[in-house]
Amino acid sequence: DVKVTQSSRYLVKRTGEKVFLECVQDMDHENMFWYRQDPGLGLRLIYFSYDVKMKEKGDIPEGYSVSREKKERFSLILESASTNQTSMYLCASSWGGRVVEKLFFGSGTQLSVL
Amino acid sequence: GENVEQHPSTLSVQEGDSAVIKCTYSDSASNYFPWYKQELGKRPQLIIDIRSNVGEKKDQRIAVTLNKTAKHFSLHITETQPEDSAVYFCAASRPSNYQLIWGAGTKLIIKP
Numbered sequence: 539d540v541k542v543t544q545s546s547r548y549l550v551k552r553t554g555e556k557v558f559l560e561c562v563q564d565m566d567h568e569n570m571f572w573y574r575q576d577p578g579l580g581l582r583l584i585y586f587s588y589d590v591k592m593k594e595k596g597d598i599p600e601g602y603s604v605s606r607e608k609k610e611r612f613s614l615i616l617e618s619a620s621t622n623q624t625s626m627y628l629c630a631s632s633w634g635g636r637v638v639e640k641l642f643f644g645s646g647t648q649l650s651v652l
Numbered sequence: 653g654e655n656v657e658q659h660p661s662t663l664s665v666q667e668g669d670s671a672v673i674k675c676t677y678s679d680s681a682s683n684y685f686p687w688y689k690q691e692l693g694k695r696p697q698l699i700i701d702i703r704s705n706v707g708e709k710k711d712q713r714i715a716v717t718l719n720k721t722a723k724h725f726s727l728h729i730t731e732t733q734p735e736d737s738a739v740y741f742c743a744a745s746r747p748s749n750y751q752l753i754w755g756a757g758t759k760l761i762i763k764p
Binding site for chain 2: 643
């Protein structure tokens with residue numbers, strides 16, 4: 539069974555803090571993704587990665603960066619957290635190939651920025 | 653720009669009845685259409701998907717239909733059960749970067 543693990547279920551940070559969200563998958567998937575989920579807006583893609591040390595911007599990359607130093611780990615970084623980044627963050631992974639198909643999601647991190 | 657519209661935002665049906673959720677996409681080059689189910693407090697999970705070379709696909713009580721001409725696709729759930737209560741998301745592939753464009757979600761409530 540594919541397991542995608544996010545390091546924190548709930549996180550509370552202060553405005554201006556640097557925030558790290560970690561994601562690890564155990565199925566040797568090439569592709570990894572970071573989404574944010576807000577009520578009424580569905581899932582919006584922040585960044586994705588097709589391979590180690592590769593990253594591509596999604597639809598809403600502003601204010602975020604990512605790191606993929608190892609195949610199984612994909613980190614999302616909020617350089618200077620702001621209140622409008624309060625959201626549910628979902629990590630996902632999938633098998634390789636440019637066409638994104640079945641996504642396996644983590645349980646999510648609910649981030650509150652005060 | 654590219655988008656996926658999903659309706660309704662909330663759907664309440666009697667247990668045992670059918671439920672239909674509809675999505676419309678904007679890019680005629682989209683060719684992959686998955687549906688994900690997210691139960692309360694849990695992660696989204698793929699329940700069914702369809703490609704543009706197929707008009708309908710079934711898996712037990714769920715089915716998806718695709719109308720390429722009208723650029724819409726629908727999720728059909730028959731004989732609904734309490735465990736069908738969840739938020740359902742549709743998505744369409746975006747040809748420009750092979751990623752998915754997501755609908756806003758439909759909260760399905762099954763009334764006993």
